[in-house]
Amino acid sequence: MRTTITVESVPAKTPRPKRPNKSELPRHARTILRDLKKDYPVAICELTHESPFQLLAATILSAQCTDARVNMVTPHLFAAYPTAAAMAVADISHVEQLVRSTGFYASKAKNLIGMANGVMTRFNGEVPTKIEDLVTLPGVGRKTANVLRSVAFDLPGLPVDTxxxxxxxxxxxxxxxxxxKVELQLNALLPPKEWGEFSLRMILHGRRIxxxxxxxxxxxxxxKxxxxRA
Ligand code: SF4
Structure with missing residues (x-):
């Protein structure tokens, strides 16, 4: 559900705030965190999933694609291949057909099957939780790994997208x-338990405002x- 945002407008002649210096950054970050929470009290990942594997697959599909489009595709994909075990032995042309509308479908289908094989053969069928393990899976970069950590496992992780x-x-x-570099700088400014939702709120603010x-x-x-500020 879309949040209605009501803010007091900044008077036109108010001078533009200065860029914070290093010592001011922690306080600046806390102010932003607090204000984002006011505008986006609920910060949830919009990719539909029922397991860490399904979230990983949906996040791979979300590259260069909207969450809404991914959510149209995944019910059919997960009906056919609900688990890593099922996806690992999938027919690639069938997976390509199912994910075609998300774009880059050939490489995404290859990555989905490769990721599932990696989960089955190297991690005993369980999606790993460590970032250094997650990024060894095909199609999984640091951003995707942090989505998994924060959303699926409730662990610290701050995905940095555009x-x-x-x-x-x-x-x-x-x-x-x-x-x-930006991820590590933000990590140093914010409490680890806030990382995932801070990222989700920044994404919402970027999309809406x-x-x-x-x-x-x-x-x-x-x-302010x-x-x-313009
Ligand atoms: S540049 Fe973005 S964050 Fe800054 S005041 Fe404008 S809309 Fe807000």
Missing amino acids: HVLRLSKRLGLTRDVDPV CDARKPKCAECRLA VCPS
């Missing part, structure tokens, strides 16, 4: 553009602390 990257820079939380091309600064609760 929204998190853009907002972190605009809000003055980082000057870096490398997702791994801080658009890549047309940020709606006049409607943004973070405008944002050094990139």
Whole structure:
């Protein structure tokens, strides 16, 4: 359900906030965390799944694709291949057919079957929880591994996608553009139990308010602390 956001607008002549210096960053990050919680009290992963394996498969499919589209595909995919054991022996042309509408279907189908084989042969049929194990699976990068950790296992994990990257820079939380560096910088500024939901809330804010091309600064609760405010 879409959250209705009501914020007091920042008066037009209020000077744009300065970029926080290093010693101000922890407090700045806490302010952003607190304000995001006000606007997005419920932060849940929108990919439909019933197990860590299914979330991993859905996250692989979500590359360059909307969650809504993935959620149209996965009921049919998981009806045919609900577990890693089933996916590991799947016919690739059938998987390709099922995931075609998510784009890049040939490599996604290959990765799904490869991931399932890796889970079966190297991790006794259980999706691993460690980031260094997760990223050894085909189609699984650090962002996907952190989705798994935070959503499926309730462990610390801060996925840095394009929204998190853009907002972190605009809000003055980082000057870096490398997702791994940004992840580690954000990790240092926020309590581990907040990492996953912080990422989900930044994604929601990026989709609804801080658009890549047309940020709606006049409607943004973070405008009072944002050094990139229009
Ligand atoms: S919408 Fe504007 S004020 Fe809000 S975070 Fe983005 S750039 Fe900053």
